[in-house]
Amino acid sequence: MLATPGTLPPTAQDDRWAYETKQDGQRVLVYLPGDGSVLLRARSGEDITAAYPELRPLGPLLGSTPAILDGEVLALDEQGRADFQLLQSRMGLAHAPARAARRAAQVPVHLVLFDVPHLGQPLLAHPYARRRTRLEELGLDGPHWSTPAAVVGHGAEALRASREHGLEGVVCKRLDSRYTPGVRSRAWIKIRNLRSEDVIVGGWLPGKGRLSGLPGAVLVGQRAGGRLRYVGGVGTGWSEAERAELAALLRAAETGVCPFDPAPRVLGAHWVLPRLVGEVSYSTRTRAGLLRQPSWLRLRPDLTPEESSAGLPDPPGQAG
The missing domain is CATH 2.40.50.140 (Nucleic acid-binding proteins)
Incomplete structure (x- = not known):
């Protein structure tokens, strides 16, 4: 599911939306079949699992429950902010696992999770608010992955805070929205700080x-x-x-x-x-x-x- 560029929702509708930090990284879908393995796919559909060996330990964390997680792979600078230039040294190494392992030791990545379109069963028709609750209940916070909180309401404050901290922007997500794969939806609005x-x-x-x-x-x-x-x-x-x-x-x-x-x-x-x-x-x-x-x-x-x-x-x- 993709976001549409836009502006903050009207103030009167603010409490119908959640606000997440817009991350400057590589979008991925994380497939956990329930057999202890993990598969990472880029937006293009390419298998990029081998490029990020530090994310393989995600495989067994949900036991035998099959899941699909949606998130963004980041490389962080000294201040803990996403640095796309750093990440570029890790991208494109899916077919060079030995090089990927060496780069992982020098420039480790961090996976930020923000949705779960499948958890034992498809959750596509469930509203964002319910999917988000299910995701947070999984407790997926580890050495190379986390589930940052989303803020409900207070959109203007969230956007202002993203500017003050030098972040890329925010993504506004309507609480009652379905997950629509491959669609650039108005239910998700991205606002980039320029x-x-x-x-x-x-x-x-x-x-x-x-x-x-x-x-x-x-x-x-x-x-x-x-x-x-x-x-x-x-x-x-x-x-x-x-x-x-x-x-x-x-x-x-x-x-x-x-x-x-x-x-x-x-x-x-x-x-x-x-x-x-x-x-x-x-x-x-x-x-x-x-x-x-x-x-x-x-x-x-x-x-x-x-x-x-x-x-x-x-x-x-x-x-x-």
Whole structure:
């Protein structure tokens, strides 16, 4: 079952909804046949059990009761927050169990459980509130898995707390909703905390197909320590008119010298003089300081490059 992007339910309906933390990890269904084994499947249906050997001890925990659990595999940073970049070093190792075991010792994962569509019998038709109670009664809290509590009502407070703690957002789930596999349902609403910052355009990548001759993405940076540090490529957020306007501005500013220090390894990049300022939204930063899921908001002709990022702290790593 998938969530639909949206906003908080109306205040008058707040007590009809539960609120869970939106996790930044890999969605999995955990199959426990009741014979002591465990099978993990990704959203694609791929068997990814071998990628996460530390989750195998889940197999015998429910005895002979067959179950299907829904959850998210996370890799946690030093502050205990989900770090998708860390998790990427564990993903894709389902066909390399020896490598997966070595990585598990270096970057252990944690499975967050939030639903149980099957427990001895199908629970798909049961309301979320009942399924959630059944899940919590299982007491599945261990060294590499847990069942965090959901908050009923208080949606605005839950969303505000997720922002204050630097979390990705919240998922709102209607208490009376059925579990509908494969459906992006309005009964589950996801709200992502987006941040916005000013950036300096230092280059662009040509578009393809109908965007031929226009920028497919702009390469942006922010000033730190007297240098223009590359923070990523932005390829969404423009109207056709805005993209055409940006193309003219980029052509007028073209240069043969990369303005970023250090220079990013971006094939096919066209460099420009770093004088255009824009505002972008994004979800989080990677450990290297790159923007995740950036989207263009607007040009900022009211700002000079010096004004756009005054006082920006040095990113935690180097891009390249």
